[in-house]
Amino acid sequence: MFGFPFIKPEEKKIYKIYFDDPFKNPVYVEDDDQFKEVINQLIFKGKADTARELSQQWINLKKNHFKINYKGKFLNLGQKTAIMGVINVTPDSFSNGNQDYKNIDKILEKVSYMLEKGADIIDVGGESTRPGAEPVSLEEELDRVIPIIETIRKELGDRFLISIDTYKSKVAEEALKVGADIVNDISGLTFDDNMADVVAKFDCPVIVNHIRGKPTDMQKGDIYYDDVVLDIIKFLKERINYGISKGIRPDRFIIDPGIGFGKLPEHNIEIIKRLNEFKILGYPILIGISRKSFLNVILKNLLTKTDIPPKERLFATLGATAYAVLNGAHMVRVHDVKETAEFITILDVIRGYRVV
Numbered sequence: 001m002f003g004f005p006f007i008k009p010e011e012k013k014i015y016k017i018y019f020d021d022p023f024k025n026p027v028y029v030e031d032d033d034q035f036k037e038v039i040n041q042l043i044f045k046g047k048a049d050t051a052r053e054l055s056q057q058w059i060n061l062k063k064n065h066f067k068i069n070y071k072g073k074f075l076n077l078g079q080k081t082a083i084m085g086v087i088n089v090t091p092d093s094f095s096n097g098n099q100d101y102k103n104i105d106k107i108l109e110k111v112s113y114m115l116e117k118g119a120d121i122i123d124v125g126g127e128s129t130r131p132g133a134e135p136v137s138l139e140e141e142l143d144r145v146i147p148i149i150e151t152i153r154k155e156l157g158d159r160f161l162i163s164i165d166t167y168k169s170k171v172a173e174e175a176l177k178v179g180a181d182i183v184n185d186i187s188g189l190t191f192d193d194n195m196a197d198v199v200a201k202f203d204c205p206v207i208v209n210h211i212r213g214k215p216t217d218m219q220k221g222d223i224y225y226d227d228v229v230l231d232i233i234k235f236l237k238e239r240i241n242y243g244i245s246k247g248i249r250p251d252r253f254i255i256d257p258g259i260g261f262g263k264l265p266e267h268n269i270e271i272i273k274r275l276n277e278f279k280i281l282g283y284p285i286l287i288g289i290s291r292k293s294f295l296n297v298i299l300k301n302l303l304t305k306t307d308i309p310p311k312e313r314l315f316a317t318l319g320a321t322a323y324a325v326l327n328g329a330h331m332v333r334v335h336d337v338k339e340t341a342e343f344i345t346i347l348d349v350i351r352g353y354r355v356v
Contacts, residue, residue: 003234005050007057009276015061020050060282066330068205068254068284070181073161075120077284077330079352081344084163084333085119086290087111089144090128102144104151111152115160118341121182123333124149124175125165129186131219131260131293141171146178153179163207169194176202182254186211186261188239200247207254207286208239212262219262228267229274232257236281254331256286265294272320275327287324288333290317290340318343326351 008016010028017038018026029035035058042051065078075082087110091101111122126144127136136144149162163182164175169192172183176198184207189196191214199206210232212218225231236255244250255278257271278285289295295316296308308316314336321332321340325347334340 004237005054005057006230006233007054007061007280009061009279017054056282057280061279063279063282066284068161068182070161070204071158073159073181075161080348081325081329082120082331083118083337083341083344084121084123084286084331085111085114085337086333086335087114087122087124087148088128089124089126089148092128092130092133104148107148108151108155112156114337115156117338118345119160119337121161121163121331122152123163123165123184124152124180125184126171127166129165129215129261131215133215135214135216138168138170141166141168142174145171146174149175149180150178167191167195169198173198173202176204181205182207185209186215186258188235188258189243190239196243196246196248199243199252203249203252205252205254206243206248207256208236208243209256210235210258210261215261223262223264223267225267228263228270229257229277232271233278233281236278240281240283253283254286255281255283256288259288260292260294263294265297268292268294269298272324272327275324275329279328284330285328286331286333287321287329289320289324290332290334290336292317295320314339322347 003020005020006018008018010016013030015029016026017029027038029038039051039055065076068075068077087107089101089107114122124145126141145164149164152162158179161181162179163184164172164180165184165186166172166175167185167187172195182205183195183199185195186209188208188210212223240253243253257275257278259268259271263271272289275285275287291310291313295313299308299316300306317334317336318340325332325344332340332344
């Protein structure tokens with residue numbers, strides 16, 4: 001069916017197990033004892049590899065806590081949702097592009113504000129990846145992001161994480177040299193053959209994002225998936241295995257299903273609705289919903305009848321973000337840090353509260 005067996009969470013505490021044999025019907029299990037019975041049957045029939053894969057997925061589904069660490073900086077994920085604040089060093093970002101994008105003083109002020117209001121990670125990007133965006137040259141991207149990262153580190157210290165939002169290995173390498181901690185690659189290690197080598201060399205965390213096509217054409221043509229969630233899981237699984245083969249340690253990966261990167265609105269909704277299925281991979285989940293166009297499509301069709309500009313999509317962003325966090329997201333990439341941090345803090349406290 002999809003080339004590998006997988007466990008799909010259905011209703012609460014019910015799991016559906018699909019096998020790599022297309023002629024074998026799926027089975028349902030509710031607890032460890034029932035699952036062990038399935039595994040024992042597979043081993044008895046000589047399906048040790050399938051049993052091993054499913055056993056790891058079962059363990060992964062129960063794993064809720066992760067730790068990101070790099071150069072003495074730690075981020076505990078699970079009980080508290082991590083917030084990644086977006087810094088676009090571009091004149092043409094879909095959300096907040098402007099001609100002051102190289103004004104270091106203004107950027108420093110914005111980063112300082114984000115950190116004060118609850119950001120755990122600052123995500124710096126020098127190339128817009130909105131639908132239809134044209135790529136910028138290596139030299140231009142370096143000129144945009146390297147001075148910014150250097151200055152942020154010099155002026156604001158080294159007690160917080162910085163991610164570099166790029167798919168170019170040279171940009172990632174130079175950013176890591178001057179203070180970045182995480183590589184956020186929208187291509188999932190597919191656009192630049194040297195990216196995995198750079199990540200392995202620096203032994204840094206890497207965000208593996210799913211994308212269909214490239215920003216210039218990802219929203220064009222027929223956008224089709226056999227099953228959007230399982231197709232993305234397969235992609236992420238393959239890219240992680242590739243990264244490991246290049247020397248990246250397994251505990252360095254963070255996965256992002258890529259909301260808006262080659263998806264129709266209904267695909268984005270289904271990803272958020274079924275986000276808990278990504279847990280079978282066993283990695284922290286990042287979601288980037290903030291101000292995305294599918295929110296506008298929903299509101300325009302069902303409520304406003306007119307377009308809502310990106311900067312006015314905060315409440316829509318928070319609504320979708322709440323569902324994603326309750327469904328398994330460990331990290332959220334956002335533009336509105338203060339509002340998101342307050343919202344997520346209350347959500348985290350309530351969902352973690354134990355009634356005795």
